[in-house]
Amino acid sequence: MRQFTAVVNPAAGRSSGTAALLPLARLLREAGAGLETRYSRSLDHARELAREAGERGDAVLAVGGDGMAGCVGGALSGTGAVFGLVPAGRGNDFARALGLPTDPDALARVLLDGEARPVDTIEVDSAAHGRESVLGSVYAGVDAVANRHANESRVLRGAASYYAGGLRAVAAWRPASYRITVDGVLHERRGYTVVAANSGYYGFGRQIAPGARLDDGTLDVVVIHHAPKRLFFAMMNELKTGAHLRRPQVEVLRGKEIRIEAERPLPYGADGEVDGQLPVTVRVQPGALRVLC
Incomplete structure (x- = not known):
């Protein structure tokens, strides 16, 4: 029988994190598993x-949203430890990519009986933050600005905060000139964003990279080129289904190592958190994390 340690997001803390964990904890303990709960003071x-x-x-459980999943999963990447996820955030996009249930009974069965499956992670290398590992995606441009607005929102929650943050970011956006080096090949593009995706989802269920797979040893690099803002707003809706890929303004590259640079200071984000400014280099780490799913 497994022994679990649940690490609870300091932001989720005593509210949504505890609400998600309590019924699950009862089911795990009734099944004979051990469980220790630790509340973190910071990421x-x-x-x-x-x-x-x-x-x-x-087995280490991350209790929270994508930021917490990326934080805990990234810390365990390459260690051989077993990682589990209790979705309790706004986006829960990595849990969505894994196909994890939100029902406590179904999730308890996954955690108790599921196999630890190897999935890829992403090494993020920047001058400001050194090297760290994340899980879902690294994105540089208007979406990082939008995510910052969503995280700062004190009124809106869930999908509404992401949509409002996106509207605000796009309205103020100026096209950026990017230098994107994929496995040594330079691509110069002008547009809205560059996303290096391990998971197909980001931004509360938006399918930014429908072809991305968690265990294929490759990152999908989605580039959204410059277009009139009215078209970009239409693309925001198409992200729900992946239909944006049919537009000529959307390009998908694939590779194992990607460096993203821009002609002006631009933020980049990873797993729902805004981490720093370009340039940044990301590398896929094949099979680096053992995940209960």
Whole structure:
């Protein structure tokens, strides 16, 4: 029987994180599993708690949204530890890519009986932050600005915060000139964003890269070229189904190592958190994380 350590997002903390964990904890303990719950003080503290639990041989549960999943999963990447996810955030896009259920009974069965499947992670390398690992995607441009607005929202929640943040970001956006180097080949483009995707989803269920797979050892690089803003707003709706890929303004490249640069300071984000400014280099780490799914 598995021993679990649940690391709870400091933002989710005593509200949504606890609400998601309590019924699941009861089911795990009734089945005979051990469970220790740790509330992190920060994302750095969450990484520390995750590594300590993994070194003890516990299966480590990230309780929160995509930022928490990326934080805990990234800390365990390459360690051999077992990672589990309890979706309790706004987007939950990595859980969506894994096909995880939200029903406590179904999720408990996955965590108790599911196999630890190897999935890829992303190494992110930047001058400001050094090297760290994340799970879903790294995005540089208008979507990073939109995500910052969504995270700062105190009124709107869920999909509404992402949509409002997107509208605000696009309205103020100026086209950016990018230099995108994919496995040593340079592509110069002008547009809205560059997304290096391990998972197909980001931004609350938007299918930015429908062809991305978590275990294929490759990243899908989605480039949205310059277009009139009215067309970009239409594309925001098409992201729900992946229909944006049919537009000539959308290009998909694929590779294992991607460097993204721009002619002006631009933010990049990863797994729902805005981490820094370009340039950034990302590399796929094949099969680096063992995930219960």
